[in-house]
Amino acid sequence: MKAWEENIRKVVPYVPGEQPKLDNIIKLNTNENPYPPTPKAVEAADLFDLDLMRKYPDPAASLLVEEIAKRYGLKKSQVFVGVGSDDVISMAFLTFFNGKKPILFPDISYSFYSVWADVYRIPYVTPALTGDFKLRREDYFKENGGIIFPNPNAPTGVYENLEFIEDIVSHNQDSVVIVDEAYIDFGGKSAIALTEKYENLLVVQTFSKSRSMAGLRIGFAMGSEKLICALNDVKFSINSYTMNQYAIHLGVWAVRDEAYFQRNVNKIIKTRETAKLRLRELGFSFPDSMTNFIFATHKTVPAKKIFEALREAGIYVRYFDAPRIDNYLRITVGTDGEMEVLFGFLEEYLRKQ
Amino acid sequence: MKAWEENIRKVVPYVPGEQPKLDNIIKLNTNENPYPPTPKAVEAADLFDLDLMRKYPDPAASLLVEEIAKRYGLKKSQVFVGVGSDDVISMAFLTFFNGKKPILFPDISYSFYSVWADVYRIPYVTPALTGDFKLRREDYFKENGGIIFPNPNAPTGVYENLEFIEDIVSHNQDSVVIVDEAYIDFGGKSAIALTEKYENLLVVQTFSKSRSMAGLRIGFAMGSEKLICALNDVKFSINSYTMNQYAIHLGVWAVRDEAYFQRNVNKIIKTRETAKLRLRELGFSFPDSMTNFIFATHKTVPAKKIFEALREAGIYVRYFDAPRIDNYLRITVGTDGEMEVLFGFLEEYLRKQ
Numbered sequence: 043m044k045a046w047e048e049n050i051r052k053v054v055p056y057v058p059g060e061q062p063k064l065d066n067i068i069k070l071n072t073n074e075n076p077y078p079p080t081p082k083a084v085e086a087a088d089l090f091d092l093d094l095m096r097k098y099p100d101p102a103a104s105l106l107v108e109e110i111a112k113r114y115g116l117k118k119s120q121v122f123v124g125v126g127s128d129d130v131i132s133m134a135f136l137t138f139f140n141g142k143k144p145i146l147f148p149d150i151s152y153s154f155y156s157v158w159a160d161v162y163r164i165p166y167v168t169p170a171l172t173g174d175f176k177l178r179r180e181d182y183f184k185e186n187g188g189i190i191f192p193n194p195n196a197p198t199g200v201y202e203n204l205e206f207i208e209d210i211v212s213h214n215q216d217s218v219v220i221v222d223e224a225y226i227d228f229g230g231k232s233a234i235a236l237t238e239k240y241e242n243l244l245v246v247q248t249f250s251k252s253r254s255m256a257g258l259r260i261g262f263a264m265g266s267e268k269l270i271c272a273l274n275d276v277k278f279s280i281n282s283y284t285m286n287q288y289a290i291h292l293g294v295w296a297v298r299d300e301a302y303f304q305r306n307v308n309k310i311i312k313t314r315e316t317a318k319l320r321l322r323e324l325g326f327s328f329p330d331s332m333t334n335f336i337f338a339t340h341k342t343v344p345a346k347k348i349f350e351a352l353r354e355a356g357i358y359v360r361y362f363d364a365p366r367i368d369n370y371l372r373i374t375v376g377t378d379g380e381m382e383v384l385f386g387f388l389e390e391y392l393r394k395q
Numbered sequence: 396m397k398a399w400e401e402n403i404r405k406v407v408p409y410v411p412g413e414q415p416k417l418d419n420i421i422k423l424n425t426n427e428n429p430y431p432p433t434p435k436a437v438e439a440a441d442l443f444d445l446d447l448m449r450k451y452p453d454p455a456a457s458l459l460v461e462e463i464a465k466r467y468g469l470k471k472s473q474v475f476v477g478v479g480s481d482d483v484i485s486m487a488f489l490t491f492f493n494g495k496k497p498i499l500f501p502d503i504s505y506s507f508y509s510v511w512a513d514v515y516r517i518p519y520v521t522p523a524l525t526g527d528f529k530l531r532r533e534d535y536f537k538e539n540g541g542i543i544f545p546n547p548n549a550p551t552g553v554y555e556n557l558e559f560i561e562d563i564v565s566h567n568q569d570s571v572v573i574v575d576e577a578y579i580d581f582g583g584k585s586a587i588a589l590t591e592k593y594e595n596l597l598v599v600q601t602f603s604k605s606r607s608m609a610g611l612r613i614g615f616a617m618g619s620e621k622l623i624c625a626l627n628d629v630k631f632s633i634n635s636y637t638m639n640q641y642a643i644h645l646g647v648w649a650v651r652d653e654a655y656f657q658r659n660v661n662k663i664i665k666t667r668e669t670a671k672l673r674l675r676e677l678g679f680s681f682p683d684s685m686t687n688f689i690f691a692t693h694k695t696v697p698a699k700k701i702f703e704a705l706r707e708a709g710i711y712v713r714y715f716d717a718p719r720i721d722n723y724l725r726i727t728v729g730t731d732g733e734m735e736v737l738f739g740f741l742e743e744y745l746r747k748q
Contacts, residue, residue, distance in 0.1 A: 044568075044569070044595070045568075045569035045570075046491070046541075046568070046569055046570050046571050046595045047621070048494070049491060049492070049493045049494035049540060049541070049570070049571070050490060050491060050493060050625045051489060051490050051491075051493045051625075051629055053628050053629055053632040054632075055627075055628045055629075055630075055631030055632045056631055056632060056635060057631075058451070058454050058631075058635040058636070059451075061450070061451060061452075061453055061454065063453075069450075072450075072451055074449055074450050074451060075449050076449070077449065078445060078446045078448065078449055079445065079448050079449060083445070083448075084445045087443070087445055088441075090440070092431060092432065092436070092437045092440055093431045094610050095431065095432050095436075095607065095608050095609075095610040095611055095645075096427055096428050096429070096430065096431055096432060096607040096608065096609060096610065097414070097422070097425075097427050097609055097610050098411070098412075098414055098425055098427065098603070098609040098610065099414075099609075099610050099612070100414050100416075101411050101414065125478060125634060125636075125637055125639075126634065126636055126637075128633075128634045128635060128636070129633075129634050129637070132633045132634060136404060136514075137403060137404050138399070138402060138403060138404075139402070140402045140403060140404045141401070141402040157632050158632070158633070160632070161489075161629065161632040161633060187402060188399075188402070215397075215398075215399070216397070216398035216399055217398070217399050217402070218399050218402070242397070242399045250451070254448065254449040255448050255449065256448075256449060256450055256451040256452075256636075257447050257448040257449065257450050257451060257452050257639060257640035257641075258448055258639050258640070258641070259452070259636060259637070259638075259639040268400070272403045272404075274408075275406050275408045276404055276406055276408075276514065277408075278408030278409055278410075278411075279406040279407070279408045279409060279510050279511070279513070279514040280481075280482075280485045280511070280514060281478060281479065281481045281482050281485060282409060282411040282481060283411070283478075283479055283481070283609075283612060284478055284482070284612070285612075286478075286610060286611050286612040286639060286641070286642055287610035287611070288610075288611070288639070288641045288642075289639055289641075292448075
């Protein structure tokens with residue numbers, strides 16, 4: 043190894059779900075929305091002035107920040123935007139988890155948390171979820187350098203109510219607490235309301251799931267002006283212009299078309315509830331999901347085996363080869379048609395096992 | 396100050412050039428290209444399938460990486476892409492400048508370098524440019540944890556030839572050397588050719604200047620497979636999907652249309668050379684520029700005064716209130732028409748001083 047190689051930061055990168063380049067795949071592996079973004083965004087795309095491309099975007103992405111602030115009843119100074127919620131949370135780790143004490147997040151959770159902690163050299167402890175994948179609130183009452191968890195949790199889909207969230211925040215007024223609400227729109231209640239009372243609470247959301255815009259890369263955080271200002275300072279120490287012109291332009295329309303958003307989310311919730319019944323009939327069990335995915339295990343057939351059979355059949359779901367969850371499949375809720383193909387295949391396949 | 400506030404990372408953020416929201420501004424302050432991107436990208440934009448938006452982009456941005464690799468005669472594994480060259484360089488700081496020894500960059504240079512070093516807590520030393528804003532090669536022959544400089548340098552516009560670059564790289568085979576070539580296409584010769592010989596040399600370029608796509612946010616790095624692999628590992632530890640679908644899609648066309656690129660760059664070079672004559676006639680002097688800007692000082696009137704008068708007249712140029720350069724204006728090369736307005740104003744204005 044050469045001298046310059048010794049100075050390279052050693053990391054174990056996050057591995058995202060596969061993005062197959064084949065057509066005719068039923069893609070239920072990355073929790074994307076099966077429906078397109080609002081037609082208003084499509085119209086706006088046609089009106090987009092390509093000449094704008096030559097100019098730098100507004101570094102503050104003001105149009106988008108303003109629209110989000112309006113939608114959630116906040117001030118512009120309480121909203122931060124980034125290139126997907128991964129960018130937002132990574133920035134939040136760098137900004138807020140800067141002490142010597144370990145931060146806390148669940149052992150079964152979004153697997154990027156430990157990757158960010160490692161890359162930024164933040165010590166961490168991961169309290170174990172209960173056997174039925176619930177957070178134990180007392181685990182988060184001890185001294186820490188910060189707390190983060192998704193609500194609903196991923197990849198389990200389990201939702202905790204606001205009383206639970208507030209209990210954790212109120213016990214942790216000396217740390218920044220981040221609630222990662224990537225899936226909150228599918229039936230949960232956001233902790234945004236609590237940010238007024240707790241200035242150390244940051245709520246993160248994304249356009250990638252409920253707003254059908256994973257490809258545009260828009261995430262956002264909401265909280266007190268102090269938190270948002272600190273995030274912006276760090277952002278402006280790394281990259282002034284993160285959101286491209288097009289994302290700002292179309293993102294605005296995704297927020298404006300509230301009616302489409304509600305319809306879209308409700309369609310997915312309906313399909314999810316039907317899917318729960320069908321999966322149970324097929325011998326699966328799962329924690330109750332408040333997201334656009336179901337985290338299911340089969341009573342007799344190993345998850346890995348089902349995963350491989352599905353893949354063979356061109357149906358992609360997510361499988362995590364990790365302790366405690368290696369007998370589960372994370373199945374994204376697709377269209378009714380896609381789910382029919384999935385159930386049709388499973389019915390056939392499981393009959394033969 | 397509350398306990399959680401003490402854990403916030405303290406930074407002094409970079410301040411980007413102003414993006415005025417007014418129309419009728421002649422904007423020569425952020426080195427944008429005055430001409431639109433290739434019409435091929437405009438056509439491609441119309442063909443862009445909005446339904447793609449709901450899906451995550453290819454995390455490797457393969458289409459774009461492949462196109463860049465082809466254009467520069469490299470393998471795909473030798474190209475890294477990011478959200479503007481700021482994202483690429485910031486990632487390179489985090490990846491490569493990871494030792495205890497100070498990194499080196501010129502005292503007068505891209506002002507983001509010290510901001511990144513601060514945010515990532517990288518020690519640094521900034522050797523002074525000569526009186527006529529040249530790098531002194533011997534300054535970079537001492538022990539260090541890494542080296543970065545722009546070529547041509549910003550905001551001076553001064554270009555060093557490949558013999559000079561190679562001398563620095565060959566003296567520094569124990570560190571990663573980064574040449575930031577944001578402005579190389581306006582007449583300089585890229586150090587890409589040297590990356591074959593030196594596997595510790597990283598060359599960074601951008602679509603924001605010569606390819607008229609500042610608004611799309613595309614930057615890229617080229618170098619040995621070892622360097623690119625290390626960069627990708629860190630990138631995948633921070634954000635899997637940084638380039639949005641639209642940027643990947645249109646960026647490809649910017650690279651493919653080589654003829655447009657050459658014409659665009661040549662137009663700017665021609666305008667720049669005329670501008671040099673006119674500025675000299677008006678009493679300005681400047682280091683010879685190989686970029687799309689000119690870094691000029693006036694023989695009698697202070698730069699700050701001219702800057703303010705121009706701003707008043709709706710002509711934005713960049714002024715840096717920093718030691719050694721506070722009597723200079725950085726003037727972006729605009730269209731011939733824009734430059735005429737600038738010269739017309741200056742002629743009038745300077746006559747009255």
